[in-house]
Amino acid sequence: MVRDRWQRFYEERDYDRCAYIGGEAMIEHAVTFVERVGVPETVLSVGCGPAVTEFALAERYPDTEFVCVDVSERVIADNRALAREAGIENLTFAVAALPDLAIDGRFGLVYCVATLYFVAEIDAALLALSDRVADGGHLIVSYPTTDLQSWVREQDDEKRAFFELVEAGANLRTAADVETLLDAPVTAYGALVDADDALDGTVVVDG
16 A cells, blocks of 8 residues: 555655655745745645655744644654754644545645645545635645656656556546646646746645
């Protein structure tokens, strides 16, 4: 099961603290976005992993409350420890998974990047994410595409195992699919933050 693989990934190795797509540029993309649309009072990050972008944003915007969730108890514990050590008080972490997102409340920004690749019930997950967006807020979400599927099929066996749903075409979607499901217009995230096509398959949905 993909979820179990991610739990083992964090438990069995010294993992890198990095953004797994886009690298450090993801921080600047997020800063550009919130500076253009307005700094939210609250942010929910789903599938945060090592939370590199979230830590950077929390330090930059100390008046914004960040709630970050991931399926891995290990990475959540590590993130909590790092936040305590750094004295960052506007970051909280919890274990949660899509599509049954056990997080209460609605948020000015919901951020879910490079996570739906590993979720079979992708439509239920998209609806759960949309339900957590406050009126006037925004959802930034990436979804698996045919281009990602082509990339996966070129990888080694270990990496392909993580992306088994994408490789099989079980959860591929398009921007039009997302727009129809959520009954809301979507905009390419890359276009909004002046990024290149590395962010293909990542969109913004207005709440």
